[in-house]
Amino acid sequence: MNNAEAAELLADLDLGSGVAETDNLLEAARIETSVFDDLIADRVDLIPGTKGSGKTALYRILVDFLPDTLLRHRRVVLAHGVSTRQDTVFLAFKEQFDKLDESDFVDFWCVYLASLANEQFIRNLTFDGYLHDCSTQVERFRIAYRNANIPDLDRPRTLKEIISWSLAVVKKLKPKVVWKAPEDIGQFELQFGESEEAPTRRQQSEPKLPLLINELVDALTAVLNASDLSIWLMIDRLDELFARRSSTERKALRALLTTTRLFSSERIRAKIFLRDDILEQIVAGDGFTALSHVASRRSDTLRWTEDQLLSMVVRRIFANSRFQKAFRPDEKRLLHSIEYQKQLFYQIFEDTVYRPPNQSPTMRWIYNHVKDGRGVVTPRDVINLVARAGQWQRDEYRRTPEAETARLISGKAVLYGLSELSKDKRTLYLEAEFPHKWKLISKFVGGGSEFSERALRRIMGTKWQEVTDDLVSMGVLERATRKGSRTFKIPFVYRAGLECTQKFVAT
Numbered sequence: 001m002n003n004a005e006a007a008e009l010l011a012d013l014d015l016g017s018g019v020a021e022t023d024n025l026l027e028a029a030r031i032e033t034s035v036f037d038d039l040i041a042d043r044v045d046l047i048p049g050t051k052g053s054g055k056t057a058l059y060r061i062l063v064d065f066l067p068d069t070l071l072r073h074r075r076v077v078l079a080h081g082v083s084t085r086q087d088t089v090f091l092a093f094k095e096q097f098d099k100l101d102e103s104d105f106v107d108f109w110c111v112y113l114a115s116l117a118n119e120q121f122i123r124n125l126t127f128d129g130y131l132h133d134c135s136t137q138v139e140r141f142r143i144a145y146r147n148a149n150i151p152d153l154d155r156p157r158t159l160k161e162i163i164s165w166s167l168a169v170v171k172k173l174k175p176k177v178v179w180k181a182p183e184d185i186g187q188f189e190l191q192f193g194e195s196e197e198a199p200t201r202r203q204q205s206e207p208k209l210p211l212l213i214n215e216l217v218d219a220l221t222a223v224l225n226a227s228d229l230s231i232w233l234m235i236d237r238l239d240e241l242f243a244r245r246s247s248t249e250r251k252a253l254r255a256l257l258t259t260t261r262l263f264s265s266e267r268i269r270a271k272i273f274l275r276d277d278i279l280e281q282i283v284a285g286d287g288f289t290a291l292s293h294v295a296s297r298r299s300d301t302l303r304w305t306e307d308q309l310l311s312m313v314v315r316r317i318f319a320n321s322r323f324q325k326a327f328r329p330d331e332k333r334l335l336h337s338i339e340y341q342k343q344l345f346y347q348i349f350e351d352t353v354y355r356p357p358n359q360s361p362t363m364r365w366i367y368n369h370v371k372d373g374r375g376v377v378t379p380r381d382v383i384n385l386v387a388r389a390g391q392w393q394r395d396e397y398r399r400t401p402e403a404e405t406a407r408l409i410s411g412k413a414v415l416y417g418l419s420e421l422s423k424d425k426r427t428l429y430l431e432a433e434f435p436h437k438w439k440l441i442s443k444f445v446g447g448g449s450e451f452s453e454r455a456l457r458r459i460m461g462t463k464w465q466e467v468t469d470d471l472v473s474m475g476v477l478e479r480a481t482r483k484g485s486r487t488f489k490i491p492f493v494y495r496a497g498l499e500c501t502q503k504f505v506a507t
Contacts, residue, residue: 002401002402002405003397003401003404003405004402006393006405007394007397010394010408012320012322012323014320015316015317015383015386015390016316016383023060025319026065028315028319029312029315030057030061031308031311031312031315033304034300035058035299036058036061038300039058039299040066040070042074042269043297043299044298044299045264045270045298046257046260046274046279046294046297046299047271047302048275048298048301049273049276049301049302049303050275050276050372050374051378051429051433052378052380053301053302053376053378053379054302054378054379055274056273058273058302059236059273063080063234075230076229076232077230078231079116079117079120079121079231079232079233080116080235097242097252101251102251102254102255102258103255104255105251105252105254106255106258109256109259110213110259110262113233114148114213114216115150116233122138122141122223127227131223131227133227134223134227140222140223141220143219144212144216144218144219147216148213148216214262217263217265221268224267224268225267229267230266230267230268232270233268235270235272235273237273238274239275239278245281245436249278249282250281253282254283256272257283257288260294264293276301276302277474280473303377304378304379306367307338309363309366309377309379310342313363313383314344315335315341317344318344327347345362345363346362346407347407348408348409349363349409349414350407350411352411353366353415362414365414366385366414367382369492370385370418370421371492372476372478373471373474373476373491374478375478376475381421381493385414385418386409388416389409390409390413392412392416393408393410396412418492418493419496421493422492422494422496422497422498425494425497426494427497437470437471437474440471441476443459444498444500445499445500446499446501447498448503448505449489449495449500449501449503450480450488450489450490450505451489451504452507453485453486454506455507456488468488475491476490476491478490478491482504
């Protein structure tokens with residue numbers, strides 16, 4: 001085709017979004033990984049993965065596209081919580097959250113999960129038919145709910161309201177204040193800190209909230225047994241609720257993992273989608289008694305193979321009717337044959353990024369250059385790279401509209417896509433998510449791409465080993481060897497963003 005036709009076709013290229021909340025192709029082009037299989041089969045409750053690896057995509061596939069299927073075929077009810085970016089209620093309560101200890105957070109999560117079950121199952125009219133013959137069990141649940149001092153208000157409540165009154169139930173807060181929630185939710189009276197009044201005998205003898213929650217969970221289980229249903233309490237986007245790597249985040253998420261033990265049975269599951277680096281941080285040191293429970297139903301960390309990512313790209317490209325018309329793919333083979341998907345991929349992309357000989361195929365080159373220091377390649381980064389490559393290529397074609405092209409996207413376009421992705425990774429990930437680490441990371445800006453231990457000692461100072469280990473855990477550095485000596489490299493995906501040269505720094 002000539003360049004004008006190619007530019008017009010690329011103008012219609014829609015790969016969806018690397019951000020799952022706004023991805024319009026999530027259902028049409030979904031890739032069912034082993035973690036997806038384990039989740040649907042209820043073999044896992046904790047799903048860890050790096051940023052952009054597909055945790056929220058999995059979450060969205062379940063809560064947006066599969067609730068009816070799960071209810072009909074597996075009799076599973078989905079009650080879902082945090083999923084929106086930077087929920088305003090959490091931000092509104094930042095100062096109060098900072099004052100809570102880990103046991104307070106256990107109380108908070110107990111109320112929060114119980115409220116999800118109440119609002120999205122017991123009170124949800126969708127399930128009236130399933131609960132028709134369970135009135136005795138439902139009433140027992142409602143009594144247990146009231147005994148736990150969780151408000152059962154007069155109408156269905158939003159997620160923001162659930163979070164608001166979950167905090168209102170937590171007792172160890174001071175001073176007493178009246179707080180008006182966002183969006184005209186209403187007023188809640190909150191008491192912050194230990195009460196200054198001496199506890200009454202009744203207060204002294206009252207069981208702690210988790211014990212009351214045990215009664216409530218037993219009552220919920222009875223409802224589920226009577227109706228032959230199960231419930232999954234699902235939580236995502238936990239990395240955006242508290243300041244990254246803060247003590248509040250650590251206390252809150254350790255408490256959440258502890259709380260999941262209370263909400264765990266054959267009928268009740270808490271499904272938690274969590275960044276793997278955060279998981280490593282919150283279970284490190286101090287001991288963690290909930291760890292064995294967490295590990296027993298933890299999925300493999302979400303990782304994508306080269307073939308899976310190629311399949312994702314091809315399915316997203318050919319979800320577009322213009323591309324279907326131009327290339328006329330075999331729909332059945334497109335869905336099920338990786339070899340056929342490779343053929344289609346190389347009808348769109350040049351065989352190699354650089355000219356042969358001895359060059360790896362384009363998809364392998366992309367895979368190896370989008371890896372972070374831990375060897376992780378995310379769908380988000382691949383989508384963003386290919387989208388930028390398509391934009392660059394379209395502009396190039398319009399400069400010479402009469403010329404002919406055999407492939408739509410050239411190696412130069414892929415190089416441009418990597419460079420732009422790298423710049424985005426610097427501003428949107430390193431600077432935005434790790435401002436407290438940026439002073440250290442910025443020491444690499446404009447420098448080399450590989451460093452000896454001696455060089456890192458000079459750059460980072462006396463605590464260079466601790467700093468280096470931290471940067472390796474973040475994926476900013478990767479361990480390597482040169483002539484038998486240990487070195488540290490900046491991965492390709494960060495080099496353009498950090499303005500690194502292809503140079504070894506020995507001293």
